Amino acid sequence: MSLFTLKKIGLCLTPLLLCAAAQAHSPYLKPNTFSAEEQRKHVTVEASFAEGDLRPDVAMKSDTFQVVGPDGKKLPLTPAAVLKDASYLEVPLGAGNGTYLVSSGVRKGRLAKGVLREGKVVFSERAEDAKPGDQPIDVQSITRADVYVTRGRPGAVDFDTEGVEIFPVTRPYELYAGEPVTVRVRENRKPLAGETLTVIADGQNYVSQKQAELDFSTNAAGEVSFKPRTAGLYLLQVRVRRASADNPALWISTTATLTVEVQPQP
Template sequence: MSQLKSKKLSLCLTLLLCGAAAQAHSPYLKPNTFNAEEQRKHVTVEASFAEGDLRPDVAMKSEAFHLIGPDGKKLPLAAAAQLKDASYLEVPLAAGNGTYLISSGVRKGRLAKAVLRQGKVQFIERKDDVQAGDTPIEVQSISRADVYVSRGRPSAVDYDTEGVEIYPVSKPYDLYAGEPVTVRVRENRKPLAGETLTLITDGQHYAKQKQAEVDFKTNAAGEVSFTPKDAGLYLLQVRVRRASPDNPALWLSTTATLTLEVLPQP
């Protein structure tokens, strides 16, 4: 990796740790098709970090790329191409018809210096940023990006997964503009209430009337519902930040995303 790209990736990871969704690069997976015909044996998936629109900026690397097929079996994936701005996966749809979960898996990023100030995490760059009463901590960046792709006739998508994720309660292959979409933020399949979910609308670079990012709070069931106005691609993002259960001086900042395709009304 070039020095410039290394610095760029470091900046992305810092933003993921420090910034709000509107200010940070987001990890995403974008397939060339979300609903493949039965005769199609693979899809190509772009894996990258982007700010706003899903246009690749910094390549995503992961040793945990995988898919879970409609048969429930997990298959490791390796990037078919690793470019500076994006990685590309050729994902086999060998389990036959049904819906597949494609995931970056859990990716550990950098450790950042921070303090707890009045119960909130504050990142620091210099020693003189520390104030009286601050508790020094370190924050570990963790990220995960998911997308669902169907081949032929779709199938149920409640797979056995671990970690923080955005799970589509609404069928991800049957979403239409003007109709409500429900998702659930969960960790190890248990709902997470009170977390902030951000909705990012793709294609704003060319839109005359731009749609701002929208934040929602998950309810007691960990769920959020929203109604997309237009057809297109949407990225959902959540950031869960808390102290490590084994080490109160280490905090975990987990960012999870889900890419959805919303279709026009037939």
């Protein structure tokens, strides 16, 4: 990943609703279709960073782009085009009918300077913002973006994955406006409790009654549930921060996203 890209990246389900918070640039994957017809042999996926609506702003670059087919086999992906604002993947659907996971993989970002203040990571470039008791730390950023697409008849979605991810408990091809959607935040397939998941509705530039970004806390099973108010695209995001196991002065900040399509009621 280039330093230019990293510098531009900044970095609510069980229903404990927390206050909404403005988000910086978020990684996302957006396919040209979430449900491909059986005769279709590929989908095109946009990979970028955006703030708010899913409009490409900073191209996503990754050495670990991949697709996992219905057969569970992983296939590395190389972008068909890398522009300034977005990368584009032509994802083959060669494993036949079923549901595929398209992922950026785990992307290691830059090492930033921060402080630990009252147990929380704080970034500031101004010396005058320092407070007594601040503990200087280094923060290593990690990002991951996922999306599920289906060719023909849908299939299982529980693939063998690593790292922090947002797993769709409610199948991603069965999401409808006004109905509960449940997802699980997990790391190496183990649930993460007490993490904050943000729900971001796309297309807010075009509506008079905007949907605010909402934050929810995961329960003991790592799960959250919410009811999307309207059909459309939604970006789900979680950020997990903790000290490195072997170095308390190094913190790991992992941001994971999942793009989903919510259908209108039949």
